[in-house]
Amino acid sequence: MRRLLIRPGAIGDTILCFPALEALRADYTEVWCREEVVPLVKFADHAESIVRTGLDGTEWSGRLRERLASFDEIVSWYGAQREDFRAALTQVNPHVRFLNALPQVMSTTEHAIDFYLGQIGAAPGAMPRIPVRRDQGHYAVVHPFSGSPEKNWPLERFAQVARELECEMPVFWSAGPEEPLNTATRFERLDDLADWLAGADVYIGNDSGITHLAAAVGTPVVALFGPTDSRVWGPRGERVEIIQRARLEEITVHDVLAAIARLLSAYDSCLGAGAAG
Secondary structure: OOOEEEOOOOHHHHHHHHHHHOOOOOOOOEEEHHHHHHOOOOOEEEEEHHHHHOOOOOOHHHHHHHHHHHEEEOOOOOOOHHHHHHHHHHHOOOOEEEEEOOOOOOOOOHHHHHHHHHOOOOOOOOOOOOOOOOOOOOOOOEEOOOOOHHHHHHHHHHHHHHHOOOOOOEEEEEOOOOOOOOOEEOOOOOHHHHHHHHHEEEEEEEOOOHHHHHOOOOOOOOEEEOEEEEEEEHOOOOOEEEEEEEOOHOHHHHHHHHHHHOHHHEEEEEOOOOOOO
């Protein structure tokens, strides 16, 4: 069985779909996804950027048509709402399942991971797991950004948390290529970032793809949620603390330090005192 899985979407959305993608593994499995995510897809025989395949649109080259026709089945979260795309792909390969890339009922409290697993008839409850080269360090990572400013806890509060943590361990700031933070550690590839995050004692971040990445590599995570429902979109991992408030500003520095202390009881002497938010 040769199966092609086409999964568009942002970093976090794609990581939340990883358990479903892995459950669909066949004798030979290809995954086409966002270019940045390709290095994280280690469970497939081959992974490729959707953009590089030329799949966007419906005027496809003969080579792409041959590739699409070569699979025994295609499962696509891409183009499910586009009639022209659905018709074109089905004409090339009739063995296609189209699935919605996002939960359609926004009032649901079903976790997105379980939604994706339910689409393919798999049991709920799985966690994304990304294998890494883990060199355990003794440091904390703070990633104060996300895909939307309204999801960002105030930067000065992250700085307060960092100052408290520095009495126990080095604290490194993390940022993406376009995110403005002069002192940040940056990686061009997400798999290199994943390896680095895996060595941290604790990670603190907003509702972002990098927070999902940290949870998926097994790092203790404190995730800060405001406008997004964490019951649906929160990171899922063995050591994850989620702090949810109606307004992000309602989360205090003390709340975050207390969550870190619960994750890492060995650091209570440093973190227990807390700080006013």
